[in-house]
Amino acid sequence: MSGAAVIVALRVGVSPDVAFAAFANDIGQWWKSHPLFRLSRKGDGVLRFDPQGPEGRLVTRFDDGDEWEIGLVRHWVPGERLAFGWRLPSFKAGQATEVDVRFEAVGGETRVTVEHRGWDNIPQEHAARHGFELMLFQRRLGEFWRMSLKGMSERL
Amino acid sequence: MNTRVDSTLAALADPVRRRTVELLGERPRSAGELAGELGLAPPAMSRHLRALKEGGLVEDGHPDFDARVRIYNLKDGATAELRQWLAETEAMWTHQLAAFKTHVERSV
Numbered sequence: 001m002s003g004a005a006v007i008v009a010l011r012v013g014v015s016p017d018v019a020f021a022a023f024a025n026d027i028g029q030w031w032k033s034h035p036l037f038r039l040s041r042k043g044d045g046v047l048r049f050d051p052q053g054p055e056g057r058l059v060t061r062f063d064d065g066d067e068w069e070i071g072l073v074r075h076w077v078p079g080e081r082l083a084f085g086w087r088l089p090s091f092k093a094g095q096a097t098e099v100d101v102r103f104e105a106v107g108g109e110t111r112v113t114v115e116h117r118g119w120d121n122i123p124q125e126h127a128a129r130h131g132f133e134l135m136l137f138q139r140r141l142g143e144f145w146r147m148s149l150k151g152m153s154e155r156l
Numbered sequence: 157m158n159t160r161v162d163s164t165l166a167a168l169a170d171p172v173r174r175r176t177v178e179l180l181g182e183r184p185r186s187a188g189e190l191a192g193e194l195g196l197a198p199p200a201m202s203r204h205l206r207a208l209k210e211g212g213l214v215e216d217g218h219p220d221f222d223a224r225v226r227i228y229n230l231k232d233g234a235t236a237e238l239r240q241w242l243a244e245t246e247a248m249w250t251h252q253l254a255a256f257k258t259h260v261e262r263s264v
Contacts, residue, residue: 014261
């Protein structure tokens, strides 16, 4: 099962330096909590890299003032790469996944690629405890699609 | 969301296929075994297995001892939970990157 990963990429109309800075510095502004993919029971909170830079960590602060460390920064290369650990409250101690974000110039724009790896680190019983939940899975993804399409049509 | 997730969802849209994935999540099985457990005629079982293969959820192979027997597995040994995690994580980042794009392009 090694190498299980999610890769999502998208192009943004700014330079890699601007994209990196916005990703890292403004994450508390652009990260939009989504009812179907909440980071914790308390929602997503407000995310930030604290402190900014290679010694930082990704932290979120919930409405009640509690904070959760999502993960340590592994690579902080402005304009190129931002990698960090990813651990949610539902994970057991010592379990983590890793997120690697790359910024590549494409013409005058930037391709931003998010690779999220590391299911391996999560024992099966963690998720399996809840059963298969396929119906829930389908309903949630179906709803995700509807919301995405609605959002898209509103922009047109 | 990309077409892979789309076809995975299409494959899972049928209750028989969801049950098939659950059974294969326990252990690999032959088509005949699956048909027996699900109470389906072999042609119907074949149709469902084909849809699951197209959805990237299952794969088939032959055991070493008998090339005539086809054994079905969840693809890459993937469990249903892994599939679910992958699909949800993909959906989450698709959503967040779209939000990021809106943000970063607005401030240009």
